[in-house]
Amino acid sequence: MADYLGIHILLELHECPADRLRLPGDSERILLAAAAAMGATIVESRFHAFSPHGVSGVVVIAESHLTVHTWPEYGYAAVDVFSCGQLDLEAGLAILREGFGAAQTEQQTFRRGRLPVTRGHR
Amino acid sequence: MADYLGIHILLELHECPADRLRLPGDSERILLAAAAAMGATIVESRFHAFSPHGVSGVVVIAESHLTVHTWPEYGYAAVDVFSCGQLDLEAGLAILREGFGAAQTEQQTFRRGRLPVTRGHR
Numbered sequence: 001m002a003d004y005l006g007i008h009i010l011l012e013l014h015e016c017p018a019d020r021l022r023l024p025g026d027s028e029r030i031l032l033a034a035a036a037a038m039g040a041t042i043v044e045s046r047f048h049a050f051s052p053h054g055v056s057g058v059v060v061i062a063e064s065h066l067t068v069h070t071w072p073e074y075g076y077a078a079v080d081v082f083s084c085g086q087l088d089l090e091a092g093l094a095i096l097r098e099g100f101g102a103a104q105t106e107q108q109t110f111r112r113g114r115l116p117v118t119r120g121h122r
Numbered sequence: 123m124a125d126y127l128g129i130h131i132l133l134e135l136h137e138c139p140a141d142r143l144r145l146p147g148d149s150e151r152i153l154l155a156a157a158a159a160m161g162a163t164i165v166e167s168r169f170h171a172f173s174p175h176g177v178s179g180v181v182v183i184a185e186s187h188l189t190v191h192t193w194p195e196y197g198y199a200a201v202d203v204f205s206c207g208q209l210d211l212e213a214g215l216a217i218l219r220e221g222f223g224a225a226q227t228e229q230q231t232f233r234r235g236r237l238p239v240t241r242g243h244r
Contacts, residue, residue: 005193006200010130010232043170048182056187058180060170064191065180069206071127071235078128078234080202084191108232110132112200113193 005113006064006084011096013077015103021070021077024048027055030099031066031079035059038092040085063087077102082112127235128186128206133218135199137225143192143199146170149177152221153188153201157181160214162207185209199224204234 020026024047035042040061047057053073059066063085070077077100081092097105142148146169157164162183169179175195181188185207192199199222203214219227 005196005198006191008132008200010234012234012236043178044168046166046168046180046182048165050184056165056182058168058182058187058189060168060178060180062172064178065189067180067187067189067204069128069186069204074127074235074237076127076235078130078204080204082189082191082200082202110230112132112134113196113198114134115196 003115004111005115006082006111007089008110008112009081009089009093010108010110011079011081011093012106013079013097013100013102014075014105016075016077016100018072018075020101021055021072021075022053024055024057027057027068027070030096031057031059031068033099034092034095035061035066037095038083038087038089040083040087125237126233127237128204128233129211130232130234131203131211131215132230132232133201133203133215134228135201135219135222135224136197136227138197138199138222140194140197142223143177143194143197144175146177146179149179149190149192152218153179153181153190155221156214156217157183157188159217160205160209160211162205162209
């Protein structure tokens, strides 16, 4: 069986209340709660407001990262969860969906960093 | 035709020289050069070294973000380029491939934030 270094989830959060997508502090609180629920080790978080509206934020975790970009005018947030550790991703994803109040979500999961079996990496 | 808010590229860089993957300053220099080549507006960059080795880094751009996670022991770097602007992504990707010295690359491209046509968003 192929072995991979990380798992990357692209989470599309649609039909979110615009009020939850406007303030960097709100997005930061949600992503930090998700990281904590996953059992991640938080290294730092950086969140920015953009003009005229919208938030970009990243939480660097020892196991990789979480990011968010919001478009309040479309009720949409693009969230990424990239983990190279043994984390409880489902617990984090539930916090993200609930925190942003998404009425419609899409989720795609990718394995990152396939290790060549022939080289005997363990 | 469906309209989207952003484009997200997952770039797998395999068979990179380990020396290019060890130092946060090297990864930061490459990602900043890629962002500049794309024509992005750089907001901030944050790079960390991990024990025993490996780098995690993010460049926040006004148009979204670039991230990297490296595994020198496997000659592998996972790079993300997320853009919601009109950037020259190919110019940035060329810098990333060349900067990390990847002998083998894989690239997947995703559209993020599909706008419902029926709502007449423009």
